[in-house]
Amino acid sequence: MTIDLRGITSKPAFHELVKRELGFPEWYAVGWASWDAFWDCIVAVVQMPPQLTFTNWQEFEQTCPKDMGILRQVMHDYEEYKPGYHMNLA
Template identity: 70%
Template sequence: MTLDLRGITTKAALHELFKIQLGFPDWYGVGWASWDAFWDCIIAIVELPEQLVLVNWEEFAQACPKDMGILRQVIQDYETERPGKRIVLV
């Protein structure tokens, strides 16, 4: 599965994209966006495909460098927690 992050320049927009495209529950991101909630969703609530590819992420990284750093850490932790599954930045 590939998610296109083109035009995503805020943390809220990124989490909204995740919610819609990955089938997160209705409560996800309502009025806020949390990396802890994202982690809970990808570990315990939804089953991600074996490989989730994020393309055109550079604009988000430039606009939200702190959150991009958190996303990179989540990606690393996810691969440790779910051997054989990957989230890839292309």
Template identity: 65%
Template sequence: MTLDLTGITSKAAIHQLFKEKLGFEDWYGPSWDAFWDSIVAIVEMPEQLTLTNWQAFAEQCPRDMEILRQVIQDYAVEMAPKRIVLA
């Protein structure tokens, strides 16, 4: 599965995209802890989730991008062979 992050320039926007496209629960809110819980225990994730056009998000939200990169690394360890890829 590929998610295009074109136009995503805020933490709220990226979390809304994840909620809509990955089928997160209604209670899901814009937090990285909720994101982690959702991808490892609540929804069935694809074998590979590819995030494209993420550069504008990284520029506008450098701290959140740093957290997302850490989540991607932790996910690769915890959920192998499933993975999240920045392309």
């Protein structure tokens, strides 16, 4: 599965996009965006695809470097937590 981050320039926009694309529950990212809730959803709430690729992530990294750093760490931790499942940047 591929999620295109083109035009995503804020943390709330990122969380709304992944909510829609990955089928997160309705309560996710309502009025706020939490990396803890993102983690909970990808490891315990939704059925994740074996391969998830984020494309066109550079603008998000430029406008939200702290959040991009958190996303990179989540991606690393996710692969250790769920062997056989992968997230990457392309």
